[in-house]
Amino acid sequence: MYFDNSATTIKKPENFIKCFEEIYKSQKYGNPSRGGHKKSINSMLKILETKKSLAKITGANPEDIVFLDNCTYGMNFVIKSLVNSNDHVITSITEHNSVLRPLYQSGADLSFLDIDEKKELEYEKLEDIKKKNTRFLIINHASNVLANVNDLDRLHKFAKDNNLIMIVDIAQTAGNTEIDISKYDNSIFVFTGHKSLYGPTGIGGIIKNGDFDFKDVFSGGSGIKSFDKCHPNEFPTIFEIGTGNFISQIAFNESLKFILETGISNINKKVKSLTKSFYEGICDLENIKIYSKKPEGDFSPIVSFNISDISSSDISNILDEEYDIQTRPGAHCAPLIHEKFNTQKQGMVRFSFSYFNTFEEIDEAIEIIRQLNNKI
Secondary structure (H helix, E strand, O other): OEOEOOOOOOOOOHHHHHHHHHHHHHOOOOOOOOOOOHHHHHHHHHHHHHHHHHHHHHOOOHHHEEEEOOHHHHHHHHHHHHOOOOOEEEEEOOOOHHHHHHHHHHOOEEEEEOEOOOOOEOHHHHHHHOOOOEEEEEEEOEOOOOOEEOOHHHHHHHHHHOOOEEEEEOOOOEOOEOOOHHHOOOEEEEEEOOOOOOOOOOOEEEEEEOOOOOOOOOOOOOOOOOOOOOOOOOOOHHHOOOOOOHHHHHHHHHHHHHHHHHOHHHHHHHHHHHHHHHHHHHOOOOOEEEOOOOOOOOEOOEEEEEEOOOOHHHHHHHHHHHHOOEOEOOOOOOHHHHHHHOOOOOOOEEEEOOOOOOHHHHHHHHHHHHHHHHHO
């Protein structure tokens, strides 16, 4: 039973799996934008199809999408391209290190939005922490630990009222939560393909809605303007360095087609039901301490908890070795959350669910957690 889907999903749509084999066997696809021959053009056209599918899912324009290796690459590119040391940035304590570390490295002045007792952002504090030099609101759509889904409408209104660029990490929500990027002008969204978009590892990217003064972060082959001493600064070329993971970009379209055919509303309904069932099955146990949001309203498919004062790594190892249940222990690359809950040493056990999980698996996992709880 695999419950580490917030790290990566391992169950993928069947057509996606078949597509990889067909791509390699066909020998139809060459390096895109690195040649004018038909195999190169085949790849370019297929990648455009993938962008069109992702645009349908996210409400974006295909020409405003650039494919990279993952969300971490995307966040590093965007933050290091736009944020300067004399800027003030508003972010939150719920951020992943793929946001926190490049922000720390930028030298910018940072203010962190806290959470309330319901694990929701303290939106009302936004006005209090803004400054004259605030230029960015950099925030996740959903925490990878707390299961809270942030109110993008409210965040964007604040950003727009204060002429800020909003940059959103949608690693945990792309594919399982409705997102309409067209509603959020002057904003940038960064995604990864290997989680709830059910795609391959090594694919993610940036989706923009607006015009931004991106500067070079990394330089190399671009396929165009080869005699220029600087990398081209047009989007998306400015972030397309060298040969990308174009085979995965082509195959990724089959995962996106699965989501479009299934419907995000149906996916969201199922993963929420799975999450609620698991939460309700363990929340009344005396030794269980749950840190993630109660599954009501908007929430993502995550339940994070500990059993008494036992190390989260010990619990996850027992689940894996004795019951063949895979979960995620530790800090989840979200250090400020653990400082908030004083779990730096213990960590947390995170169960995260996929559309491909079953209610039978949930029932069995609940029973096993109950058994472990009773042994303490």
